Amino acid sequence: xxxxxxxxxxxxxxxxxxxxxxxxxxxxxxxxxxxxxxxxxxxxxxxxxxxxxxxxxxxxxxxxxxxxxxxxxxxxxxxxxxxxxxxxxxxxxxxxxxxxxxxxxxxxxxxxxxxxxxxxxxxxxxxxxxxxxxxxxxxxxxxxxxxxxxxxxxxxxxxxxxxxxxxxxxxxxxxxxxxxxxxxxxxxxxxxxxxxxxxxxxxxxxxxxxxxxxxxxxxxxxxxxxxxxxxxxxxxxxxxxxxxxxxxxxxxxxxxxxxxxxxxxxxxxxxxxxxxxxxxxxxxxxxxxxxxxxxxxxxxxxxxxxxxxxxxxxxxxxxxxxxxxxxxxxxxxxxxxxxxxxxxxxxxxxxxxxxxxxxxxxxxxxxxxxxxxxxxxxxxxxxxxxxxxxxxxxxxxxxxxxxxxxxxxxxxxxxxxxxxxxxxxxxxxxxxxxxxxxxxxxxxxxxxxxxxxxxxxxxxxxxxxxxxxxxxxxxxxxxxxxxxxxxxxxxxxxxxxxxxxxxxxxxxxxxxxxxxxxxxxxxxxxxxxxxxxxxxxxxxxxxxxxxxxxxxxxxxx
Numbered sequence: 001x002x003x004x005x006x007x008x009x010x011x012x013x014x015x016x017x018x019x020x021x022x023x024x025x026x027x028x029x030x031x032x033x034x035x036x037x038x039x040x041x042x043x044x045x046x047x048x049x050x051x052x053x054x055x056x057x058x059x060x061x062x063x064x065x066x067x068x069x070x071x072x073x074x075x076x077x078x079x080x081x082x083x084x085x086x087x088x089x090x091x092x093x094x095x096x097x098x099x100x101x102x103x104x105x106x107x108x109x110x111x112x113x114x115x116x117x118x119x120x121x122x123x124x125x126x127x128x129x130x131x132x133x134x135x136x137x138x139x140x141x142x143x144x145x146x147x148x149x150x151x152x153x154x155x156x157x158x159x160x161x162x163x164x165x166x167x168x169x170x171x172x173x174x175x176x177x178x179x180x181x182x183x184x185x186x187x188x189x190x191x192x193x194x195x196x197x198x199x200x201x202x203x204x205x206x207x208x209x210x211x212x213x214x215x216x217x218x219x220x221x222x223x224x225x226x227x228x229x230x231x232x233x234x235x236x237x238x239x240x241x242x243x244x245x246x247x248x249x250x251x252x253x254x255x256x257x258x259x260x261x262x263x264x265x266x267x268x269x270x271x272x273x274x275x276x277x278x279x280x281x282x283x284x285x286x287x288x289x290x291x292x293x294x295x296x297x298x299x300x301x302x303x304x305x306x307x308x309x310x311x312x313x314x315x316x317x318x319x320x321x322x323x324x325x326x327x328x329x330x331x332x333x334x335x336x337x338x339x340x341x342x343x344x345x346x347x348x349x350x351x352x353x354x355x356x357x358x359x360x361x362x363x364x365x366x367x368x369x370x371x372x373x374x375x376x377x378x379x380x381x382x383x384x385x386x387x388x389x390x391x392x393x394x395x396x397x398x399x400x401x402x403x404x405x406x407x408x409x410x411x412x413x414x415x416x417x418x419x420x421x422x423x424x425x426x427x428x429x430x431x432x433x434x435x436x437x438x439x440x441x442x443x444x445x446x447x448x449x450x451x452x453x454x455x456x457x458x459x460x461x462x463x464x465x466x467x468x469x470x471x472x473x474x475x476x477x478x479x480x481x482x483x484x485x486x487x488x489x490x491x492x493x494x495x496x497x498x499x500x501x502x503x504x505x506x507x508x509x510x511x512x513x514x515x516x517x518x519x520x521x522x523x524x525x526x527x528x529x530x531x532x533x534x535x536x537x538x539x540x541x542x543x544x545x546x547x548x549x550x551x552x553x554x555x556x557x
């Protein structure tokens with residue numbers, strides 16, 4: 001048929017039959033079967049946006065992401081104002097790891113259809129991944145508001161509670177949801193994470209398994225399963241299931257990355273280090289493609305600026321900007337350096353509240369860390385007040401509240417200006433152990449340096465340079481270095497030192513951090529529930545043949 005020509009009777013019959021066939025497959029959930037008919041329809045109706053939308057969604061549901069992106073973009077070009085096409089495009093982009101573009105697509109869908117609950121909910125998922133908790137909560141609550149009677153709306157209501165650190169209420173909401181509709185894989189998955197963080201590992205494993213049974217293609221639950229315990233030879237069938245999923249053709253790249261991390265962790269538990277590093281390398285090859293590029297020069301200049309600005313003279317000249325509040329205890333250092341263990345020791349004290357990894361300074365500090373001092377002085381009360389309200393909401397009756405965001409080491413100078421009595425606990429661990437642990441762990445957020453041994457070594461050296469500066473310009477009673485190796489070898493001595501540094505009387509509860517009831521929201525979920533152990537000390541020696549550029553971090557002979 002020539003471009004622009006109307007179809008003849010036979011062609012009309014052909015188009016109608018093809019569309020009927022495609023819609024029959026779509027209605028029955030046979031999306032793979034629908035695709036050939038939809039491709040034929042797209043050739044017969046090249047200007048029909050509905051055909052391309054159906055084709056894009058069918059490819060999305062069968063995890064053929066490059067094709068899904070092509071057809072959804074074609075549908076949008078033909079009909080830019082259909083909200084659900086933008087929403088589907090956002091789903092496809094998120095599965096490829098392009099979260100910025102995915103968020104933009106969901107926001108466009110919301111502009112076009114403000115009551116599209118799914119777009120609000122998926123935008124919230126991305127915002128939470130980016131560390132923008134308040135924005136995520138608002139979107140989750142909006143999704144629930146516009147669709148309170150649906151499974152998805154109720155799921156978003158529960159997610160809002162999780163993001164607001166209300167796990168008990170979220171669990172109750174999810175159990176009610178599952179009782180009414182047990183077919184939601186995602187509901188079982190969210191519940192499993194709540195149970196895992198609470199240390200209820202057997203219950204969590206059962207929920208992860210139910211999630212997999214409902215959606216065998218998704219990989220997150222496999223990652224949860226291997227993180228909920230140390231695997232033994234009895235878990236070989238689970239390892240085989242993970243490896244089998246990796247061989248499937250319909251695994252999206254991000255899901256494949258998760259499966260490789262899960263396989264690596266499983267094989268590490270089973271002491272198959274050669275097999276484990278192969279999976280960690282494969283996972284990081286994908287993570288490197290999906291993560292923002294790491295700019296060594298940018299980091300180096302950033303550290304240079306921070307060191308030049310935050311001098312002893314600056315702190316002395318602007319001492320009046322601070323307020324004598326001793327609530328904040330910032331536990332910081334490189335990720336995987338022992339911050340979770342230290343926080344659980346400290347927050348086991350009855351007068352210390354555990355805040356976990358708060359995103360406050362990561363979200364706020366970059367706008368103020370280099371600003372002219374007069375402008376900072378004008379904003380100081382507002383910044384300080386917002387942070388204190390957050391801390392006191394966590395520990396209303398606590399004398400101290402912890403914030404264990406590791407990257408707060410970047411913002412020590414700004415926090416010191418606002419809170420001269422804040423305490424900083426710097427967690428240190430063998431540098432190769434630290435970097436290898438980062439390399440072998442899947443985090444919620446992506447850092448450009450985490451997937452390359454050379455970039456890890458470079459980042460670690462820049463971090464050391466900045467910490468040496470803070471050690472030189474801060475009083476010794478405000479910055480305490482704690483080594484992971486000491487914390488595991490001499491736990492009571494380390495715990496007493498930590499509590500004394502916080503200015504409080506000793507409490508023996510600090511010797512049993514595994515009994516701390518606070519949820520664990522980091523990659524150390526299972527480890528944090530165990531009595532203090534030393535098996536992670538010098539772990540890197542298991543991987544010595546494969547550490548590559550991390551050798552740069554070995555001490556000089």
